[in-house]
Amino acid sequence: MEANVPRKKSRLAKNKKKAWRKVDITDVEEFLEDERLQERTGGLVAEKLDAELFTLERKAPATATEEPVPKKKRRKEPKVLKCYSHLMPDPKIKLARKPQPSRKVKDKQAPHIKEKVLSGVKTQKELKAEDQRKLVQEKRLKKDRTKGSIVVASYNLWDDEPKKPVDPFAKPLVKRPKRKAPSDLPAVQVPHPGASYNPDYEDYQELLSKAHEVEEKKLLEEKKLQKFEEEIKKVDPKTLERTWLSEMSEGIKDKEEVKEEEEDGDDAINAEDLDRISVNPPVRRESKKTRTQRNKEKKKKMQEKLKAQGKMDKTKANEIFRLKSMKAELDEREAALQRKAQERRQKWQSQGLQTRKLGRLKFEEPLLEIKLSDELEGSLRKLKPEGNLFVDRMKSFEKRNIMEPRQEAKKYRKYKRKTVIKRSHKV
Numbered sequence: 001m002e003a004n005v006p007r008k009k010s011r012l013a014k015n016k017k018k019a020w021r022k023v024d025i026t027d028v029e030e031f032l033e034d035e036r037l038q039e040r041t042g043g044l045v046a047e048k049l050d051a052e053l054f055t056l057e058r059k060a061p062a063t064a065t066e067e068p069v070p071k072k073k074r075r076k077e078p079k080v081l082k083c084y085s086h087l088m089p090d091p092k093i094k095l096a097r098k099p100q101p102s103r104k105v106k107d108k109q110a111p112h113i114k115e116k117v118l119s120g121v122k123t124q125k126e127l128k129a130e131d132q133r134k135l136v137q138e139k140r141l142k143k144d145r146t147k148g149s150i151v152v153a154s155y156n157l158w159d160d161e162p163k164k165p166v167d168p169f170a171k172p173l174v175k176r177p178k179r180k181a182p183s184d185l186p187a188v189q190v191p192h193p194g195a196s197y198n199p200d201y202e203d204y205q206e207l208l209s210k211a212h213e214v215e216e217k218k219l220l221e222e223k224k225l226q227k228f229e230e231e232i233k234k235v236d237p238k239t240l241e242r243t244w245l246s247e248m249s250e251g252i253k254d255k256e257e258v259k260e261e262e263e264d265g266d267d268a269i270n271a272e273d274l275d276r277i278s279v280n281p282p283v284r285r286e287s288k289k290t291r292t293q294r295n296k297e298k299k300k301k302m303q304e305k306l307k308a309q310g311k312m313d314k315t316k317a318n319e320i321f322r323l324k325s326m327k328a329e330l331d332e333r334e335a336a337l338q339r340k341a342q343e344r345r346q347k348w349q350s351q352g353l354q355t356r357k358l359g360r361l362k363f364e365e366p367l368l369e370i371k372l373s374d375e376l377e378g379s380l381r382k383l384k385p386e387g388n389l390f391v392d393r394m395k396s397f398e399k400r401n402i403m404e405p406r407q408e409a410k411k412y413r414k415y416k417r418k419t420v421i422k423r424s425h426k427v
Contacts, residue, residue, distance in 0.1 A: 040092050182401040184352030189396070195369060197376070197383045211368045359404030366395045 013019065038044050045053065080088065109117075122130075193199060194207030289297075319326070355363045369386040377383050397403040 037092065040094050042094075183355075183399070185400050187396065187400070191369075195371075197371075197380050198378060199376075207368070207370055211370050214368065355399050356401050358401060359406075361405040361407060363398050363405045366391070 035044065192203070192207050192210075194203035194205075196203075199207075357363075366387075371386065375384075394403070394406075398405045
């Protein structure tokens with residue numbers, strides 16, 4: 001019974017939005033949207049003329065008998081992703097400015113260039129390009145022809161200098177300067193023949209004499225040092241100190257001596273006249289020259305000058321008669337210059353075989369590797385190796401100016417060692 005009972009309508013206030021009357025205006029909105037679309041895409045259709053809306057088909061439509069030409073299947077273009085759609089232009093939006101039709105390239109050409117093109121006369125550049133194209137085409141054809149064929153030499157194979165084929169398109173080779181070696185000495189020097197495990201008697205004796213000379217020089221230097229040390233030991237330390245003081249104070253004067261010299265100097269200046277202080281001697285009335293004396297001196301100077309000039313002219317005139325001796329002098333001078341140039345050239349050439357001073361240390365020749373007569377063995381198997389290969393290579397680098405001479409670095413302690421007595425040893 002309760003289900004059939006009609007419900008009462010809820011009463012609402014008339015002045016609220018909920019009580020407004022609802023009207024369907026979808027057709028109006030559609031009409032307005034259509035008009036806006038027409039305005040965006042070229043204008044309202046109602047306002048346009050018939051010629052703008054319709055076209056006349058003047059060509060007869062194709063009959064059913066004609067077979068349609070099969071269209072070529074185009075390759076499917078990849079679809080544009082949805083994420084790039086906002087970058088594409090919207091067809092519904094009218095363009096703000098239409099691009100003006102650009103003029104053709106021919107219109108831009110000058111009249112004299114148009115005439116040249118129409119006449120058909122080719123320029124030098126075009127002719128050169130044609131020749132180059134022909135050359136390249138011929139080369140390509142030649143290459144294709146000789147692809148599978150056997151190559152035949154077009155020159156004498158046994159000639160000393162075979163002629164290489166010249167490529168017209170090849171770039172010219174750039175001549176690079178050759179780097180000169182720091183020394184002309186060979187990398188591995190051949191040892192003395194006396195250093196062999198089974199040497200010749202004369203070669204062995206020669207090498208022994210060289211080693212003997214080296215040892216003698218060392219002994220002489222040691223003797224000099226010993227002698228110098230002995231002389232120093234003989235001198236008393238007090239006398240040594242006295243001599244050192246006298247040497248160091250050489251040229252330094254005592255204060256008393258300086259004072260005495262200053263006093264003596266002042267007395268001497270006061271005693272002398274002020275005229276004596278001047279550089280030039282004082283002028284006296286008696287020593288003043290007269291005019292006649294001055295004229296005589298002037299005349300004498302003039303005569304001496306003329307005499308010297310005449311002597312010079314005479315020697316110049318006599319030089320014509322000593323042409324032979326002059327020629328001999330010139331020849332001698334030229335020979336001396338050539339001799340000096342030759343010496344300089346030899347010195348420059350010999351520099352390649354010399355060891356230069358590259359660092360603070362001087363290069364020292366390595367010790368001669370020699371076996372004594374009792375150490376020589378007849379067999380190479382029994383022979384003991386002499387020297388060190390690494391040291392030999394290092395010395396070779398130093399001798400050939402590749403590396404500066406070096407020595408083993410000395411080890412220094414940062415702090416002095418402290419002597420500490422252990423607790424167990426303390427008394």
